[in-house]
Amino acid sequence: MTAVPTIAPTAGTATPPRREKRRSIANLERPGVFVYGILTAFILASAFPFYWSYLVASHDANVFADTVPPLLPGGNFLANASRVLDTIEFWRALGNSIVVSGTVTLSVVLLSTLAGFAFAKLRFRGRGPLLVFVIATLAVPTQLGIIPLFIVMAELGWTSSLGAVIVPNLVTAFGVFWMRQYIVDAVPDELIEAARMDGCSLIRTFWHVCLPAVRPAAAMLGIFTFMTSWNDFLWPLVALSPEDPTIQVALEKLQAGYFIDYSLVLAGTTMATVPVLIVFIVLGRQIVAGIMQGAVKG
């Protein structure tokens, strides 16, 4: 509950003394070579599978039958990559993933903020119990309902269309809760009242007062939603046709088969990972901050 104000515009005054104190204790725990060594080892282990994936993808598969595997990238990556393009509908799958994740992200951010705004700032009958209900649904493993969900989608004729993957994820309990927690502190009541006095309807108040004030939290929700949606596997595997899949399902198809050509398969995973890796390098700071803020709140 207490993490939000640190990024809320109103809490600026509280920061300087806290930082002072942090520095004084920090001096007591100046890390030695030991700490840096362990962390470096940990990060190398974290990065290694990515490197390995590229390494295999840049060689001919036969090389790895040797007793000593190569440890430096070879020159075959582009050849393997073009084989990936020949084997699966890589661009189509990538495009589908972008459409699905993009739509889901936009919708989750907008609808969650809207609901969060109502729960945080508007008074209506049943608000408390309804909010408790939203929080309770956080723990519901909805993945377990996919068999009937599939039947329903089949009845509606939506299977094999991207809608089947988009619609169930248009708004999430996590999103509503996250935005509600942020809006409570970040949007001053006076501002809303002022807008109301000027004759703004609630929806216009939301659009002109609430949305601009919650951009940081909305951005974080967007990043997490995008990554979750991008990584989703079980439901797209079931709901989409093998000819028109998302990138994750396409990768699985690349791997299926009696003999696995790992240079081919790992070229595919490398190609699918690079876009996400770029996003991570650009937005990593925000992602780290988002995880840490979400943690203290929960």
Next chain:
Amino acid sequence: MTSDTTRIASGRGLEPRPPVRDLPPTTGDDGGDPSRSWRYRLSRLDVKFSPYLFIAPFFLIFALAGLFPLLYTAYTSLYEWTLGANDDAEFIGLGNYVELFSDAQFWNALLNTFSIFLLSTVPQVIVAVLLAALLNTALRGRVAWRMGVLLPYVASLVALAIIFSNLFGEQYGLINTLLQAIGVDPVQWQADRFSSHVAIATMVNWRWTGYNALIVLAAMQAIPREVHEAALVDGAGVMRRFFSITLPMLRPTIIFVVVTSTIGGLQIFTEPKLFDPNSGGGGGSDGQYQTVVLYMYQQGFLNQDVGYGSAIAWVLFLIIIVIAGINFLITRRIAGTGEAK
């Protein structure tokens, strides 16, 4: 903040101002004068019903994609039901459940799920706490270290499972090559039950340890500095402070991490599915690493046995709820006696 105010102020010029001045945004029924213009009545309706419209999308989607499927799963689990032949479904009461409880493959899947879950959760939480303690020191380039630790989080589950399947390959996998290089016999990562669980748990740990370390780190930083300083003055060393202050005060966070990994871990699917690309939902030649959700997928979709798949889903659903509850109680006890907030 000023930019927002000006935006509203400029917006005022564009629209005529309706005569609602005495209506703060948070009033439901304040019994105002009902005889004003239509604008006034419109505004009353707005205040009364808009909040429900704002939250309606969530409840609609949850009903469609969450609640209804779960309830419907309970319903279909009572039928002999073939996928695609919905009209031929035959009511058999608890028949599917009776069959399930004497189904060796189900118990096998349940056992595998728990084994993989324990192998991933326990080491993960311990390492995450230690890692967080390292990150909580006065590092140079703090953000870079945190990002580095989080790196595995960007790998999609599918990419991760494929890469690790390669690393754990029995014949030419890197890990076995390294083991042989130091004179250890190669491990049957796929064929042997326990080894395959270790391999799959490694995938889970690799992806989530850094993520959970950041959550624990956030909680560590929320511990008031004064407590540490007071203990320091009293002569408590690093270890003593870690066990007597940090760990007890992390209790709520550790509970949070464990409960989240329980809900996720018991539903593990992607890693075991891709660890064995050839057998569909079998989870290895003998089902040695078939998990419950994998079994549900195999029965419900590959064998098209909707009723049986649904029964599996419901049993797992109940197990998750019970385990999450037990988890909560146990973790609260283990994580020490400090006052929880």
